[in-house]
Amino acid sequence: MSIEARQRWFATMMESGLTQQIFGPADVLRHATPEVLATNLPPELLSKVLAASLAAGAMTPERVLETVTPDVMARHLPHDVLWECIAAAAERAGITGGR
Amino acid sequence: MASTSTLSGPRAFFATTLARALELGVATPDDLLVHATPDVLSLHLPRGEWQKLLAACLAAPRTDARLVVETITVPVLCEHVPLPILWACLAQLAQRALGRGLVAPPPAVIAAPVAPVGVAAVAPAPSVAPVAPVAPVAPVAPVPAPRASTADERTVEAVRSSAAPVPAPAPAPGPAAPLPAAPTRAAATDGASRARTAEPAPLGDPPAPPRPGNGTPRTTLGARRPQAAAAMPARKPDGRAPAGRASTATDFEIETDLGDTWKKEPEQVDDDQLIDWSQNEETQTGEPLPGPKR
Numbered sequence: 442m443s444i445e446a447r448q449r450w451f452a453t454m455m456e457s458g459l460t461q462q463i464f465g466p467a468d469v470l471r472h473a474t475p476e477v478l479a480t481n482l483p484p485e486l487l488s489k490v491l492a493a494s495l496a497a498g499a500m501t502p503e504r505v506l507e508t509v510t511p512d513v514m515a516r517h518l519p520h521d522v523l524w525e526c527i528a529a530a531a532e533r534a535g536i537t538g539g540r
Numbered sequence: 541m542a543s544t545s546t547l548s549g550p551r552a553f554f555a556t557t558l559a560r561a562l563e564l565g566v567a568t569p570d571d572l573l574v575h576a577t578p579d580v581l582s583l584h585l586p587r588g589e590w591q592k593l594l595a596a597c598l599a600a601p602r603t604d605a606r607l608v609v610e611t612i613t614v615p616v617l618c619e620h621v622p623l624p625i626l627w628a629c630l631a632q633l634a635q636r637a638l639g640r641g642l643v644a645p646p647p648a649v650i651a652a653p654v655a656p657v658g659v660a661a662v663a664p665a666p667s668v669a670p671v672a673p674v675a676p677v678a679p680v681a682p683v684p685a686p687r688a689s690t691a692d693e694r695t696v697e698a699v700r701s702s703a704a705p706v707p708a709p710a711p712a713p714g715p716a717a718p719l720p721a722a723p724t725r726a727a728a729t730d731g732a733s734r735a736r737t738a739e740p741a742p743l744g745d746p747p748a749p750p751r752p753g754n755g756t757p758r759t760t761l762g763a764r765r766p767q768a769a770a771a772m773p774a775r776k777p778d779g780r781a782p783a784g785r786a787s788t789a790t791d792f793e794i795e796t797d798l799g800d801t802w803k804k805e806p807e808q809v810d811d812d813q814l815i816d817w818s819q820n821e822e823t824q825t826g827e828p829l830p831g832p833k834r
Contacts (some may be wrong), residue, residue, distance in 0.1 A: 457556040460553075539626060
């Protein structure tokens with residue numbers, strides 16, 4: 442399994458999870474914490490997040506995810522973190538129970 | 541037939557992510573059918589889908605997971621298969637993608653057989669119980685035990701035995717049964733150390749070989765002087781502590797044992813040796829020895 446394939450797959454999972462409202466932006470930032478973002482995002486993306494928030498007057502999870510898209514997450518954030526987000530959402534949705 | 545767009549919520553999520561996994565090579569059709577087994581499909585797939593599947597399988601020269609998944613399609617699978625099963629499939633793929641699928645089995649099963657046999661004999665704790673089927677090697681094997689299986693071999697055996705219980709060997713004692721007569725590894729070690737201690741005590745340092753300049757005559761006639769005729773005086777314990785390494789009998793016998801006499805009267809020893817050498821054939825035909833000479 443190539444790294445690129447894994448990145449694209451995680452991007453798809455994150456995008457689908459958000460689209461299908463399995464989890465929301467706030468759920469994502471509960472796992473992709475400021476520390477995670479600050480540690481893993483490149484400077485230009487951090488700058489972009491801050492600039493967008495300054496322009497809008499507030500930094501909300503939705504606004505952060507406008508910049509930190511699923512594709513960006515899959516490319517820069519640890520996949521363990523993304524999977525924790527997905528798994529926690531699945532747990533909440535009650536779809537991880539026994540067969 | 542459902543498509544991804546007709547699904548919503550978690551089922552759409554699964555349909556999208558599993559289809560993408562297949563597309564990217566993250567998953568194979570076999571990975572899906574490991575969870576969506578024929579039994580699962582038989583319970584949850586509509587008859588209409590089964591009809592298509594059977595027709596496709598009959599028409600195809602070969603039936604495999606790819607054919608099944610391509611015929612049923614991922615959206616249809618995700619529409620009918622219970623969510624926990626889909627989740628299990630997705631979770632397994634994710635674990636593998638994250639590199640967590642290669643974790644070794646729990647160590648508890650593996651660690652137990654590696655425990656020393658002696659421990660099992662002395663204190664048969666319940667946790668050591670799985671050792672019993674492997675332990676009977678000890679009673680059969682006296683000291684030293686024949687080549688003991690390596691840890692890896694024991695691990696493999698343990699895994700095999702845990703996976704499929706094999707009948708225990710005939711003389712297998714119970715876990716709590718004492719092994720009084722069995723020479724355990726600890727006993728073997730003890731015996732070995734006892735054997736080592738049974739070795740004769742060191743005799744002390746052998747007398748230093750005669751060196752040039754100390755009054756001992758030397759000739760170049762041979763590498764060894766005639767020692768067979770020399771009487772071996774009884775060695776007296778000199779009471780000195782062995783210096784460096786303990787001397788052995790081999791060390792002691794290499795040189796002629798002069799006892800302590802050479803220390804007391806070295807000149808007399810030299811004279812005796814001169815007399816002995818005068819009877820030597822080469823000494824008789826050669827020059828007379830002028831005295832203490834090397």
